[in-house]
Amino acid sequence: MSTSTPDTTTRRVAIVTGGSRGIGRGVAERLAADGYAVVVGYGGRADAAEQVVAAVGEAGGEAVAVQADVADEQAVARMFDLAEERFGGVDVVVNAAGRMDLAPLADYDLDVFDRLIRTNVRGTFVVGQQAVRRLRRGGSIVAFSSSVVGLAFPGYAAYAASKGAVEALTLILARELRGRDVTVNTVAPGPTATELFLEANDEERIAHLAAQPPLERLGTPEDIAEVVAFLASPAGHWVNGQVLRANGGII
Template identity: 65%
Template sequence: MPASPDRIALVTGGSGGIGRAVAERLAADGTTVVVHYAGNAGRAEEVVSAITGRGGTAVAMGGDVADSDRVEKLFTEITDRFGGIDVVVNTAGIMLLGPVAEFDLDAFDRMHRTNVRGTFVVSRLAARTLAPGGALINFSSSVIRLQQPGYAAYAATKGAVEAMTLILARELRGRDVTVNVVAPGPTATPLFLDGKDDAAIDALARMSPLERLGEPADIAETVAFLAGPARWVDGQVLYVNGGLA
């Protein structure tokens, strides 16, 4: 069944590929969506326009997910405007690749700040704020299982996300708030496609038994399930990758 039309959702990274698909999918269920963005306000407003153009309700709000003061203000702004928050989806993240022996530590710290600290900061506020019946959905990646060379630094950040999320699910015992992780496989987004030639993309597509890349809409369907009807799914990592691993 679809989500209740009076639910409020915050989608971090909501102007990106998967984030946009998630925001639009939740809005299609009647959820009011806050489309969060880090730096590209114009792209976030495009998502808002797409949602409102279909009769949905959405607003764009910006800020650095790793900045605890800004995130606290973001949660306060949403609560003051809409009366509460029911769903938080953390799609905000960056992916930088390279072998461990040569990986730039400044790049590692930058990725850690967004992917790990950012997820922790948002999850921390979600744990304090989400209403009964609410849902927190964080994002990992199927690269943890695939163990591909060049992905160690990125996979390390996603391993941290899985660990913190599954522990938080247990810490929220009795709150009637579900806490889960979605771990996409190769998905046709700008983040994934950047820097890959056609041969590499084709090879990755063939790895799945379904022999294609995932689409952002595939991931958004799983998020919509967790955000709405999946009240008996809690403390889990859902690998959404077409059977890849």
């Protein structure tokens, strides 16, 4: 955790949930490189979150790690409180926290289903609710879906359903923010080489998916972070209420 005094008159501030690993870490480090002070939200991996904070600090940025279950409204509110107290406000909220538990619908454990929906759907709703209440003018909300919503792979029914809910929220929330000068968009990555993805798929399936896009590779967290950085920037502010399928052309 950095100890320098923040300049709250010009600093832009981002909260990135799921910021300790994978795409979330890529986003946190990319936004820090753009000059944002970053709140790295994490669920259980404090060591990984502190590694992100250290990496940001070594690159000349400022970040702080905060534990928060995204589906817990009180924990999420405390995370926003800390961002405001430490850095003076919040301009960008990126909800990259998520679960991926795969099985055919007929065999899917309903307790696992409930946990997945709690994180992916309720978590998106809770983080979005705090963002709506807290974001400064000119801000951006970025949520995460998945290109599997359109690809409809067998075994992904629960995960795709949870991400379809995120997509349904996107344009509605953008319209509810009329007059606030705040954008709302969702990024839907294709197969991306994150720990979450690699743990959920066997080697044969990973190789098959990597061969599908015309670019003939898996995406990387850095690929997706570039899309998020654009949406969070003034250059991307005219994009609003959209679901962007960042997947290398996989169909």
